[in-house]
Amino acid sequence: MTEAEQVLGLARVLIENGKFQRARKLLSTLVGAQQPEALYMAAHFSACEDESTQQFEQRHKQQLQIAADGGYAPALYLMGVYHEVGDYYQRDLLKAAQLFRQAANAGHPEAWLDHGINMFYGSNGITENAIAGLAMIHLAADAGVDRATDFLRHFS
The missing domain is CATH 1.25.40 (Serine Threonine Protein Phosphatase 5, Tetratricopeptide repeat)
Structure with a gap:
């Protein structure tokens, strides 16, 4: 260490x-x-x-x-949340989606969910890929993200 x-x-x-x-x-x-x-x-x-x-x-x-x-994943994710809800910054869903994608690629579990949802639906400027989106949502659920588990309940 x-x-x-x-x-x-x-x-x-x-x-x-x-x-x-x-x-x-x-x-x-x-x-x-x-x-x-x-x-x-x-x-x-x-x-x-x-x-x-x-x-x-x-x-x-x-x-x-x-x-x-x-490239610090929690910072990328929080910046995405701020842009998504309009806290500290003007609301910008496209910017939020890009930050969630970056945070997901850096291994942030909550971002796996948010980016996975954007991929699943093809929303906020993210290309639709339902299979990859669902896989990412499963990763989030496996990591203990409750919102991901709730999302997946709708598909069982």
Whole structure:
């Protein structure tokens, strides 16, 4: 395990236990190096005690975008969700579908479902391929994505 992997693992534990200030300090070097997973984690809590909501949202979007540009699957997926629902960005289903495709290709289980549905129906600019879409939805269900299991119930 690399030092960066150790830092990320410890930061996950700190974040899960609400110790954001310690996580922030621990992640600072990796964030400075623009490591995608560290940026993704840091994007979810305040950078300092006096950070305003507007500053937080701007930093959140910037760090998330850099993490997504680095191919980090959870960042790609969350960017897709934001574009799908119009949160932080203007609603853009085509952009959301492309982000879900990228996240799915990077191995994100929730994205397997969303991209699989787009493939199944040929929606949001994704070419229809019902067989491949259904296979991807099965992958999501096998990975424990409840929405995928619910979707598949309609076909049994």
